Amino acid sequence: MPEADQAAALSATLRTVNEAACWVSEVAFERGVPREYELRKHTYAELKARGLGAQAAQHVIKKTRDAYTALKANIRAGNLGKPGSKRRVKAESKPVTFRPDAAQPYDDRCLSWQYGAGTVSIWTTAGRLKNVRFASSQDALRMLREHRKGESDLIERDGVFYLVAVCDVPEAEPYEPDGFIGVDLGIVNIVTTSSGYRAAGRGLNRYRKRQLDLRRKLQAKGTKSAKRLLKQRSRKEARHAANVNHIVAKTIVTAAERTGSGIALEDLTGIRNRVRLRKNQRSSLHSWSFHQLAAFVEYKAKRAGVPLVYVDPAYTSRQCSECGHIDRRNRRSQATFACRACGFLAHADDNASRSIARKGAAVWTSGRESRVPATP
DSSP states (O other), X not given: OOOHHHHHHHHHHHHHHHHHHHHHHHHHHHTTOOOHHHHHHHHHHHHHHTTOOHHHHHHHHHHHHHHHHHHHHHHHHTTTOSTTOXXXXXXXXXXXXXXXXXXXXXXXXTEEEETTTTEEEEEETTEEEEEEEOOOOHHHHHHHHHHEEEEEEEEEETTEEXXXXXXXXXXXXXXXXXXXXXXXXXXXXXXXXTTSOEEESHHHHHHHHHHHHHHHHHHHHOOHHHHHHHHHHTTHHHHXXXXXXXXXXXXXXXXXXXXXXXXXXXXOTTHHHHOOOOHHHHHHHHTOOHHHHHHHHHHHHHHHTOOEEEEOOTTTTTBOTTTOOBOGGGBOSSSEEEOTTTXXXXXXXXXXXXXXXXXXXXXXXXXXXXXXOOOO
């Protein structure tokens, strides 16, 4: 919550450091992206001449090198397409660039927190700014006091400044679970658990459809006011979906902790590449933030000491949770499961969640290590 003159200094600082990062990126690209130490030899003196402090210059070099490391990892993972694809060629053929308001890391020598006063002291290109006020919830302030460690990132979004602080929270010791709660992920129902909890996706899907229709109308209109409204509404859908995922994840972990159970999730890595859908169904699949939900459940479970495992999702929608019989015809419809071997009848998502719970118990018994699946 900076004053007007402080906000101007912070904004100017972000523009300066990100312009410098773009220049460092060009140098790195021309020299074949050398290691950080070698890149520092080619750029450090020029960064100092541009008015950056010693620590700020080091952070600019490091974040540029980290950006190329992330790019290389994405290429290796196939996230930018196959070799020769248009998207991959475009990414490999030019230097990485940084937005004028992109995040800038600060360490404890560039940024100090005064928790009691609710202020920070922060380096800028205009000098050190003191008594810059910040706002946070009481829970966030307690988290900062007890667990803040390492760097913090300064970010500007739509004229508002944020400090994203790293907090190192110790994990609770996991207990020996008394059974597992299976979690079936879906689109019609966001989650269905074997303990009886169901989070319907109807409201979220309707909200996404309204947002999509509104974006289409504004984009078709193309006026200055329409573009301004589009900018104001940017990221709104993502924030809403993240809030829903937080609520769902907290409900699942709380139920598991209360009953002394573990949590079994499906490993849906690469599902977007495996599944083939009609054109009118693709937007629903690609807006489905199942990886984010799994990550939320993962970190909340670790903090609470709840055991969590990932299981193979193969045949969970076709396998009977009572007798184990697998048959494609068991799935009578999207919502109905009727086993052709034993006659067991249930909601399809309830049956799948029970099958996942059984697989989770088997995985835990066999001692396989749980893990967060990679982003597809």
